[in-house]
Amino acid sequence: MGSALIAITILWGFVFIYAVMATMDFGAGFWSMIYYNRDKTKATNIANRYLSPTWEVTNVFIVAIVVAIYSLFPGAAYTLGTVLLIPGSMILLLLTIRSAFLVFSHVADHYRKMLTYISGISGILIPALLISVLPVSHGGFVDFSNGKHTLLIRDLFTSPNEYAFIAFAICSTLFLSSLLLADYSKAAKEWDAYKVYRKDSMILGPITLLSAFFIMWTLKSEAPWLYGKMMDHLPLLLVSLLFFIIGGLAIYLPKDKNGMRGYPRAAVIAVTIQYMVASYVYGHAHLPYFIYPDLDIQSGFTDPSSFRAVFTIYIIGFLILFPGFVYFWSLFMNDKRYVRQKSE
Amino acid sequence: MDDLTLARSLFGTTMAFHIIFATLGVAIPMMVLVAEILYQRTNNREYVIMGKRWTRAFAVLLGIGIPTGTIAGVQLSLLWPGFMEVIGRVMALPFQIEMYAFFVEALFMSIYVYAANRIAPWMRIASLILVAIGGLASAVLITNVHAFEGTPAGFRISGGKIVDVDPWKAFFNPSFLVTAGHVALSAYVTGAFTIACVSAFKMLKNEYGSKVYKFHQRALTLCLFTGGIFALLTALNGHESAQKLHEYQPEKLAAAEGLFETQTHAPLAIGGFTDRKTEEVKFAIEVPWALSFLAGNSFDTEVKGLNDFPEEFWPPLFIHTLFNIMVGIGSLLILIGLAAFIWTRILKKDRFPKWSLWLFVLSGPLAILGIESGWIFACTGRQPWTIYHILTTADSVTSSGNIGILFVLFTGMYIFLSVVVVLVLLYYFKKNPAIKDLEKDDSSNDVSIYT
Numbered sequence: 049m050g051s052a053l054i055a056i057t058i059l060w061g062f063v064f065i066y067a068v069m070a071t072m073d074f075g076a077g078f079w080s081m082i083y084y085n086r087d088k089t090k091a092t093n094i095a096n097r098y099l100s101p102t103w104e105v106t107n108v109f110i111v112a113i114v115v116a117i118y119s120l121f122p123g124a125a126y127t128l129g130t131v132l133l134i135p136g137s138m139i140l141l142l143l144t145i146r147s148a149f150l151v152f153s154h155v156a157d158h159y160r161k162m163l164t165y166i167s168g169i170s171g172i173l174i175p176a177l178l179i180s181v182l183p184v185s186h187g188g189f190v191d192f193s194n195g196k197h198t199l200l201i202r203d204l205f206t207s208p209n210e211y212a213f214i215a216f217a218i219c220s221t222l223f224l225s226s227l228l229l230a231d232y233s234k235a236a237k238e239w240d241a242y243k244v245y246r247k248d249s250m251i252l253g254p255i256t257l258l259s260a261f262f263i264m265w266t267l268k269s270e271a272p273w274l275y276g277k278m279m280d281h282l283p284l285l286l287v288s289l290l291f292f293i294i295g296g297l298a299i300y301l302p303k304d305k306n307g308m309r310g311y312p313r314a315a316v317i318a319v320t321i322q323y324m325v326a327s328y329v330y331g332h333a334h335l336p337y338f339i340y341p342d343l344d345i346q347s348g349f350t351d352p353s354s355f356r357a358v359f360t361i362y363i364i365g366f367l368i369l370f371p372g373f374v375y376f377w378s379l380f381m382n383d384k385r386y387v388r389q390k391s392e
Numbered sequence: 393m394d395d396l397t398l399a400r401s402l403f404g405t406t407m408a409f410h411i412i413f414a415t416l417g418v419a420i421p422m423m424v425l426v427a428e429i430l431y432q433r434t435n436n437r438e439y440v441i442m443g444k445r446w447t448r449a450f451a452v453l454l455g456i457g458i459p460t461g462t463i464a465g466v467q468l469s470l471l472w473p474g475f476m477e478v479i480g481r482v483m484a485l486p487f488q489i490e491m492y493a494f495f496v497e498a499l500f501m502s503i504y505v506y507a508a509n510r511i512a513p514w515m516r517i518a519s520l521i522l523v524a525i526g527g528l529a530s531a532v533l534i535t536n537v538h539a540f541e542g543t544p545a546g547f548r549i550s551g552g553k554i555v556d557v558d559p560w561k562a563f564f565n566p567s568f569l570v571t572a573g574h575v576a577l578s579a580y581v582t583g584a585f586t587i588a589c590v591s592a593f594k595m596l597k598n599e600y601g602s603k604v605y606k607f608h609q610r611a612l613t614l615c616l617f618t619g620g621i622f623a624l625l626t627a628l629n630g631h632e633s634a635q636k637l638h639e640y641q642p643e644k645l646a647a648a649e650g651l652f653e654t655q656t657h658a659p660l661a662i663g664g665f666t667d668r669k670t671e672e673v674k675f676a677i678e679v680p681w682a683l684s685f686l687a688g689n690s691f692d693t694e695v696k697g698l699n700d701f702p703e704e705f706w707p708p709l710f711i712h713t714l715f716n717i718m719v720g721i722g723s724l725l726i727l728i729g730l731a732a733f734i735w736t737r738i739l740k741k742d743r744f745p746k747w748s749l750w751l752f753v754l755s756g757p758l759a760i761l762g763i764e765s766g767w768i769f770a771c772t773g774r775q776p777w778t779i780y781h782i783l784t785t786a787d788s789v790t791s792s793g794n795i796g797i798l799f800v801l802f803t804g805m806y807i808f809l810s811v812v813v814v815l816v817l818l819y820y821f822k823k824n825p826a827i828k829d830l831e832k833d834d835s836s837n838d839v840s841i842y843t
């Protein structure tokens with residue numbers, strides 16, 4: 049098992065990092081659209097200040113995931129590539145429109161409103177499509193007969209489980225991003241924007257939780273194998289719930305010395321831990337399958353000597369890049385001069 | 393059309409679109425760097441303004457370069473799963489290292505653009521160097537995968553299975569350095585002449601001797617010199633690429649030159665069309681013995697002709713034209729650079745004649761045409777193989793169907809984005825004309841200009 053398990057863990061790591069960064073990224077784009085006309089609150093400014101420098105870095109992670117799949121599990125790449133041709137292409141189309149118009153909206157002031165709308169709307173559809181990969185991997189939506197692999201799109205889009213995942217993706221995107229932007233606007237001392245985002249996150253948190261329960265509920269009948277294996281980890285799921293509650297309390301309750309309610313930094317951290325624990329449980333229960341029950345990680349795994357080389361490169365590259373990430377973070381997330389710059 | 397043809401059309405269109413933005417993405421940071429260095433040496437602030445304006449254009453182009461590159465990367469596995477299965481087992485390293493190049497570029501690009509006024513000047517230059525290195529590295533690494541397709545190494549196929557994998561040997565496959573060098577150099581050529589094109593056009597639109605005219609003239613001269621030097625290097629390196637073809641993919645060289653009979657003292661055919669029936673290149677100018685010399689540095693070199701190979705493995709014969717276009721443009725660009733040098737530095741003239749400005753305007757699109765024809769030559773000329781003599785294109789393609797509709801959707805989007813990106817650039821530079829930057833610069837003497 050060894051190497052394949054390390055490899056799938058690396059992949060899981062990339063997926064998790066991308067999931068968190070992308071929800072914040074797409075969500076920020078969406079909020080900057082929603083609050084476009086509310087000049088007073090500066091909520092759009094805050095969203096853009098976060099989004100401008102980060103979207104490129106976030107985008108590299110999706111490329112990193114695809115590369116990790118075919119370099120670590122080339123055997124799976126064949127099936128995944130074939131099955132995901134249509135949904136994958138839809139994601140690519142949306143992603144391209146979204147990124148291009150995001151950049152254009154910063155350049156062409158006169159048309160900013162329209163450009164922001166296009167990128168905001170296409171951005172919120174992307175998580176919904178991306179997450180559809182998960183139900184596909186649970187089995188039942190791929191026809192493996194006569195040597196071909198075909199995605200049964202109609203079956204997929206009539207399954208309640210699929211809609212549970214879509215709802216979860218959209219809610220999470222809005223929830224996580226509003227929480228992060230609340231934290232960001234608090235650091236910027238933009239109190240109006242802070243109030244707006246704090247309220248959004250307080251509304252969206254419980255809804256997101258409901259959608260997560262909805263997933264479990266539909267999973268029970270649609271993918272009992274997965275449901276059962278996830279329930280084996282019930283204690284961890286409860287830990288995850290606990291962190292959600294901690295996050296909720298942190299945003300609802302405490303008052304700081306200025307009398308402003310909420311402690312968003314703690315909430316962001318708690319909720320991120322919550323997602324991490326929950327996706328660990330999900331990922332662990334999913335093993336050893338890529339697509340249940342036909343494709344597992346062992347059969348798709350790469351050549352051992354390739355794995356050694358790639359793994360070495362991961363370590364070296366990470367060591368080299370780490371300072372770059374820290375520097376980036378300190379310039380855009382932690383530098384008061386940037387975060388608090390005067391809104392134009 | 394069958395799925396294979398459609399998949400090839402779709403992927404080829406994606407690459408042809410991506411490459412325009414990718415090439416400029418490699419080249420512009422290098423040009424900005426040149427401008428920064430010239431500023432340090434001459435203290436002429438016009439170079440700073442150039443660099444700043446080019447960076448703006450670069451940031452807009454990235455908005456298309458990055459997502460279309462993402463499409464390229466994902467489409468490789470969506471459309472060519474059979475190919476990516478082999479690449480994943482043998483040739484994963486370049487993709488993996490490329491990720492880090494992307495990260496370097498993305499991180500420092502954001503720092504350079506959004507934090508420029510908060511970081512020290514040396515850090516700004518360091519960021520720019522890292523952006524340029526990141527762009528160059530990503531081009532070199534992806535090109536390595538392409539080089540591997542032509543000269544595969546580092547594994548064996550035994551009983552339908554891949555064995556004896558040596559990833560580093562695959563990485564340093566025989567044509568890696570030459571091919572990567574060619575792509576990098578030709579990218580710099582393209583970047584330089586594309587900017588030259590814009591500057592020359594602006595000179596035509598502005599009065600001779602005006603401030604703006606002088607500004608663009610400085611940029612133009614800079615670009616023509618840099619572009620000319622890189623064009624020369626590209627040609628020298630292209631010569632070496634042709635020798636690699638001679639050594640590793642002789643049928644491709646034969647098709648590129650329309651050579652049917654194996655011979656020493658083989659002639660080089662320039663122009664014309666390869667005629668399958670008469671087995672000759674019609675309407676071509678023949679340079680006796682030149683092909684032998686090109687292929688092996690000696691007139692006695694024996695060059696293989698197409699008839700030595702089974703016809704089913706012949707590349708399409710029209711690649712002769714593509715090869716000609718590329719080499720022709722390369723030679724013309726060297727001449728342009730040289731002529732500009734003689735005119736301004738040896739004859740000491742300070743004004744280009746008007747007709748020559750139109751020629752410079754043309755040089756930008758020509759360079760891009762050179763890139764396009766070079767790539768289509770290289771990729772189409774590899775047919776019917778995706779991995780030379782190992783994996784055919786037909787065995788690489790997806791079996792999932794529905795590609796026609798995707799082709800329409802993606803192509804439609806590329807056309808749409810081409811129009812929008814041009815409009816956005818025009819809009820931006822109309823609103824921020826060079827004269828505004830030049831005048832603002834006169835009235836202030838602050839050092840931080842990237843605000």
Ligand code: HDD
Nearest residue numbers: 571575578627630631633634719722723762763766767770
């Ligand atoms: C502005 C662009 C440009 C210019 C002026 C040239 N090339 Fe080029 N050429 C390319 C842009 C390019 C390219 C787009 O970068 C290619 C496509 C694939 C590759 O490796 O580089 C290429 C490929 C390519 C190949 C095929 C390599 C293969 O199939 O493996 C050869 C033999 C040459 N070139 C030779 C030349 C020569 C003799 C030139 C003399 C002037 C020349 N090129 C100018």
Ligand code: HEM
Nearest residue numbers: 400404407408411534535537538767768771772777778785
């Ligand atoms: C960026 C400039 C490029 C352009 C304009 C380009 C163009 C094309 C075209 C026109 C085709 C279709 C060929 C045909 O069917 O006749 C093609 C196919 C292909 N190219 Fe390239 N290509 C480029 C770069 C690359 C690179 C860097 C790679 C390697 C990673 C690559 C790998 C392939 C593969 C795998 C195919 C599909 C199979 C095949 O037809 O051989 N291409 N490309």
Ligand code: HEM
Nearest residue numbers: 107108414417418457458461462464465494527530531534
């Ligand atoms: C099959 C071939 C290719 C693939 C799969 C590919 C892949 C990619 C990807 C995934 C990106 C986006 C990176 C990001 O998210 O930041 C990108 C951008 C880019 N590519 Fe390509 N590419 C291909 C061909 C080429 C070629 C031939 C060149 C150079 C001549 C090139 C140079 C670049 C550059 C400079 C960028 C711009 C921005 C950046 O590096 O982030 N690419 N490419």
